[in-house]
Amino acid sequence: MIEYKNIQTTCPYCGTGCALHLQVLDGALIGTLPAKGHPISQGSLCIKGWNAHAFVNHKDRLRTPLIRKDGDFVEATWDEALTLVAEKLGAIKTESGPDSVGILTSAKCTNEENYLLNKFARAVIGTNNIDHCARL
Amino acid sequence: MTDRLTSLHEAIMQVLPQVEGVLAIKRGPGGIAAPYLFSPEHTEELDMLAIWPKEPLPDTLRIIQKAHTDAKLAVVCRGCEERGIVEMFKHSQLKWDNITLIGLECTQEEAEFCRCFKPHTVHAQTTVGDPIQGVPDPLTDKIAAMSLEDKRAFWKAEFEHCIKCYGCRNICPQCFCNVCTLEDEKWVETGRLPMPNPSMYHLIRAMHMTAKCVACRECEETCPAGIPMAVQFRLIARDVHEMFSYETGARLDQKPPQLLVLEEGEYQRTGLPH
Numbered sequence: 001m002i003e004y005k006n007i008q009t010t011c012p013y014c015g016t017g018c019a020l021h022l023q024v025l026d027g028a029l030i031g032t033l034p035a036k037g038h039p040i041s042q043g044s045l046c047i048k049g050w051n052a053h054a055f056v057n058h059k060d061r062l063r064t065p066l067i068r069k070d071g072d073f074v075e076a077t078w079d080e081a082l083t084l085v086a087e088k089l090g091a092i093k094t095e096s097g098p099d100s101v102g103i104l105t106s107a108k109c110t111n112e113e114n115y116l117l118n119k120f121a122r123a124v125i126g127t128n129n130i131d132h133c134a135r136l
Numbered sequence: 137m138t139d140r141l142t143s144l145h146e147a148i149m150q151v152l153p154q155v156e157g158v159l160a161i162k163r164g165p166g167g168i169a170a171p172y173l174f175s176p177e178h179t180e181e182l183d184m185l186a187i188w189p190k191e192p193l194p195d196t197l198r199i200i201q202k203a204h205t206d207a208k209l210a211v212v213c214r215g216c217e218e219r220g221i222v223e224m225f226k227h228s229q230l231k232w233d234n235i236t237l238i239g240l241e242c243t244q245e246e247a248e249f250c251r252c253f254k255p256h257t258v259h260a261q262t263t264v265g266d267p268i269q270g271v272p273d274p275l276t277d278k279i280a281a282m283s284l285e286d287k288r289a290f291w292k293a294e295f296e297h298c299i300k301c302y303g304c305r306n307i308c309p310q311c312f313c314n315v316c317t318l319e320d321e322k323w324v325e326t327g328r329l330p331m332p333n334p335s336m337y338h339l340i341r342a343m344h345m346t347a348k349c350v351a352c353r354e355c356e357e358t359c360p361a362g363i364p365m366a367v368q369f370r371l372i373a374r375d376v377h378e379m380f381s382y383e384t385g386a387r388l389d390q391k392p393p394q395l396l397v398l399e400e401g402e403y404q405r406t407g408l409p410h
Contacts, residue, residue, distance in 0.1 A: 001177065002157050002207055004200050006170035021170045023196075025203055034303065034358055035168050036189040043189070044360035047301045 002026065008035055013048040015107040015134040016040065020049050029053050089125065098126035107134045140243075141187050143264045144212065147238050148185070151210045151262065152176045155236060159197050160212040161186040171196045173209075188246070192354050194220035194309040198229050210236035216250070218257045219350035219385025220309035226392055227348075229312050241265035250353050251275060253370075258386065276367045291368075295334035297361035300324055304355035304365060305341065310348040317344075342368045347376045347393045350385040 006021035018041030021033040032053045036043035045052075055061055065081035066073035076084075092100055103121045105114050114132065121130040148158050153176055162172035162184045169186040171193055197211050213221060218237060225232045239260025247255035248271050256267035282290060305311045305318060318324060323336045331337065342365070349369035356366045376382050380393040 001175055002173060002200065002204050002209075003175075004157070004159070004171070004173035004196070005162075006164070006172065008164050008166065008168055008170065019168065023171075023199075025200060030199065033170065033192065034307070035170070036191065036357070037168050044358055045301060045303060046299060046360065050301060050303060050306055 006033060011041075011045070011049040011052055012108045013046075013052065015132075018045055018049050020045060020052055022053055029056055093125060099129060101125050101127055102129035102131075103127075105130065105132050107132070140265050141185065144187060144238075144240060145182055145185055147262050147264050148174060148182060148210075148212070149179065151236055151238060152179060155208045155210045156204070157200075157207070158210040158212065158238070159193055159200065160238075161188075161191050161193075173200065187240070190214060190217075190246075190250075190352070190354070190357075192307050192309060192352075193217050194224060194352075195307070195312075197221065197235070198224055198309075198312065201230055201234065205231065206234065208234050208236070210238055212238045212240050213257065213260065214240050214242055214246075215254050215256045215258075216252065216350055216352035216385075217309075218259055219254075220352055222259065222385045222388060223310060223348060223350055223392070224312070225388070226395075227310075227312070232388070236261055239263035241267045244268055244271070247271045250351075252353075253351065259388070273367075273370065275364055276370045279364075279367050280371055291338075292335060294361075294363045295338050296330045297363060298331065298334050298337065299329060299360055300331060300337070301360060303358040303360070304363075307354045307358045308345075309352065309354070310345065310350065338363070338365060338368075341365075342372060345369045346372050347380070347382055347384055349373060 004025050006023055008019055008021055011018040011020050019035035019038035021035055022029055023031040023033060032045070032050055034043045034045045035041060064075045065078060067076040067081060067084060089101060103117055105117045118130055121127055148160060152158055152174065155176070157173040157175050159171060159173050161169045162181070163169050163186045169189065169191065171191045174181055193211055193213060194217050197209065200209065201207065211221070218239065221230060221235065221237070224230045237257065237260040239257030239262065241257065241263060242252065242255035243265070247268060251271065251273040253270035253273065255270060257263055279287065279290065305316065318337055318340060323340060325332055349366070351366060351370060351373070353366045356364055359365065373384060376393060382390060382393050
């Protein structure tokens with residue numbers, strides 16, 4: 001059976017919120033189409049949106065966290081990576097104070113993820129040093 | 137359900153048992169429609185069948201057929217989409233014998249939205265709706281009537297709005313080259329807006345659309361800058377018709393001018409320079 005469908009989603013590249021369709025043929029992501037009739041993007045996309053499918057299965061995409069060991073990046077598990085980040089951030093906060101840490105979030109994240117990072121910065125680290133690439 | 141939608145539903149139901157899928161438009165969860173291949177195994181999905189907006193179905197058909205060369209497929213097509221499919225077949229992009237066309241005749245309102253000169257199908261095996269005549273294209277007529285100087289100024293100003301999204305090329309049913317000239321840094325410099333020579337991209341594309349553009353206007357519809365580029369293609373199409381008696385996408389047995397070998401006498405007959 002041949003399967004061809006489109007999955008509507010929001011473009012991950014900036015904060016505008018253009019809608020796009022991800023084209024799926026036989027279970028594989030093959031391309032992007034603009035979403036006609038969407039109130040924000042109205043059937044248009046910029047060059048980034050038109051290529052929003054390209055990074056998903058790109059060979060250069062990171063699939064596991066990497067930790068630098070002796071100058072080289074080595075593949076690690078999420079547990080190892082998160083433990084290391086927690087330890088280092090904790091140590092910096094204790095030694096130099098919470099305002100020595102700054103957090104930059106991304107338009108590629110969802111609103112919910114950005115909310116969580118905001119909470120993490122203010123409630124966990126204890127700093128107001130949080131900003132977002134959409135303000136650049 | 138409107139009457140036209142019901143008729144389309146019925147037409148698809150009749151064709152479905154004979155094919156592996158019918159390419160049409162399906163309403164999504166948020167009411168936004170997109171191309172979808174309806175399968176004979178899941179006819180209940182036709183409850184989500186949509187009729188508007190127009191979607192780039194010919195190009196989608198090409199992509200599916202490329203992966204399933206021998207599959208028998210049907211496609212819902214309007215006049216322009218049928219022309220797109222005919223033209224793709226002539227350029228060896230589609231297998232005509234494996235495609236069943238379900239014609240969808242455009243309404244007056246739809247034709248006026250598209251400024252369409254031929255909003256009806258010719259080759260479709262079954263058709264839905266009543267065929268109507270073409271409507272005038274006031275925008276093209278207005279631009280065609282401008283002086284050369286005004287035309288140049290008009291297009292220059294329009295092209296300067298271009299944000300280099302490549303949407304017009306991506307959505308075009310006739311842009312199927314494996315390597316696209318327009319990606320060359322020579323024509324479209326990266327990292328700058330507006331482009332240093334904004335006319336280059338659009339004029340090269342216009343030349344490449346000669347005897348290929350089927351006037352579906354997908355490029356204009358998707359353009360974030362609202363450049364009325366189909367007007368250029370329409371004017372070129374008028375010239376092509378005058379010189380070669382060629383109407384893009386109309387007949388299966390007429391070779392596109394690009395594929396013709398012209399003898400010396402024919403050059404003279406068509407009035408082309410030697």
